[in-house]
Amino acid sequence: MFDILFTHPDFLIINKHPNVSVHKDDGETMLLHEVAKRSGDTQLYLIHRLDKMTSGILLLGRHAAAASALSRAFAERKVAKFYLALGAKKPKKKQGLVIGDMERSRRAAWKLLSSKHNPAITQFFSLAGEPGERLFLCKPHTGKTHQIRVALKSVGSAIIGDAIYNAGSEADRGYLHAFCLCFSYQDEAFHFVCDPRHQPALGEKWNSDVVSQGIESWLTPWQLSWPTIK
Numbered sequence: 001m002f003d004i005l006f007t008h009p010d011f012l013i014i015n016k017h018p019n020v021s022v023h024k025d026d027g028e029t030m031l032l033h034e035v036a037k038r039s040g041d042t043q044l045y046l047i048h049r050l051d052k053m054t055s056g057i058l059l060l061g062r063h064a065a066a067a068s069a070l071s072r073a074f075a076e077r078k079v080a081k082f083y084l085a086l087g088a089k090k091p092k093k094k095q096g097l098v099i100g101d102m103e104r105s106r107r108a109a110w111k112l113l114s115s116k117h118n119p120a121i122t123q124f125f126s127l128a129g130e131p132g133e134r135l136f137l138c139k140p141h142t143g144k145t146h147q148i149r150v151a152l153k154s155v156g157s158a159i160i161g162d163a164i165y166n167a168g169s170e171a172d173r174g175y176l177h178a179f180c181l182c183f184s185y186q187d188e189a190f191h192f193v194c195d196p197r198h199q200p201a202l203g204e205k206w207n208s209d210v211v212s213q214g215i216e217s218w219l220t221p222w223q224l225s226w227p228t229i230k
Contacts, residue, residue, distance in 0.1 A: 001034060002058075006192060010066035010185070011047075011059060012039060015194045017201045018055040018173040022046065035060065048074050048143065053162065055202050056083070056178025057194045066185075073183055077141065080182040082221040083148055084196065086175035086205055087134040087157030088166055091126060097229065098122045098151035102144050109164050110146045112154045120144040122151040123226055127214040130205070133160065135214040137179070137221060141229065148176060160205070173203045182222050193219060 001020050006013040014035060016022070022031055032044045045067030047059045061067030073079050098112070099119045105111040112120070121141040129135040134157050138148045146165075152158060153165045161171030180193045196202040197212055205211065218224070 002031065004035070004039060005057070005194060007039065008062075008185075010063065011061050011070060012041075012044070013181070013192050014058050014060060015199075015202075016050055016055055016058045016178075018203065019052060021052045022049050022058070032060065047071055048079075050178055051146065051149075051176070053174035054083075054176045054178060055173075055196065057181045057192055058178070059181060059183075070183070070185065073185075074143065078183065080180075080222055081140055081178070082180040082218075083136075083138045083140070084175075084177045084179045084206075084215065084218075085136040085138060085148060085152060086129055086160045086211070087126070087136055087152050088160050088169055089132065089134070089157045091134055091136075091152070091155040091157040093155060095125045096123070096155075097227075098124070098154055100154075102147070102150060107164075110144075110150050112150050120147045120151070121229065122147060123229070124151070124155075125218075125224070126157075127217075129211050129214070130208055135211050137218050137224075139221070139226060171203070171205065175203060175205060177202065177206075179218075180221050191220075191222060193221075195219070 003015040036044050045061035047070045099121050101113040101115045102110050123139040125137045127135045158166035161174040177196045182191045196206040
């Protein structure tokens, strides 16, 4: 269900496994309750969210004051987030920016609009994956629901195994992973990376030679030359 990656007196960093809900679903035990049982906390605070499909780094506050400070950092966009994804087709462009408003579409889906009143903003780089597939490194500057999933679909490379945005794509999971989180807390800079390779719970496709080489080149994503957004 999860692995505890780092323990700080004020917060925890966990690796959430795919297909685990952050909130309590029908018949499922709430994730935070399970983490607290292992960490010995009486209560944990959810600072941000990951889709059920998405694996990777999740930050949890260990008390109310820390949760408030960390939540404020997210709200003020002082936290850098980086995600890995595997797309099912060659994208319309190999790197760039996806920006636009989002609105609800059918059922659980969202769609990207051309308007930019309160837009979702996602930068991305990509590299070759397995034949006909693409490895993406995404840097979302906003935190909209399904933002990266919709962004990659909009460039013609919906995520492999994503039942909502890539119907008919069969895989052992939906291949979106919260790869890295960077933030400052009490004047200390933190950089956390969760490498999905060689972790059976996170999916086998990360381990192919070509995908693994791409991930290896991105292990310090905050140091890459991300274009400045005007």
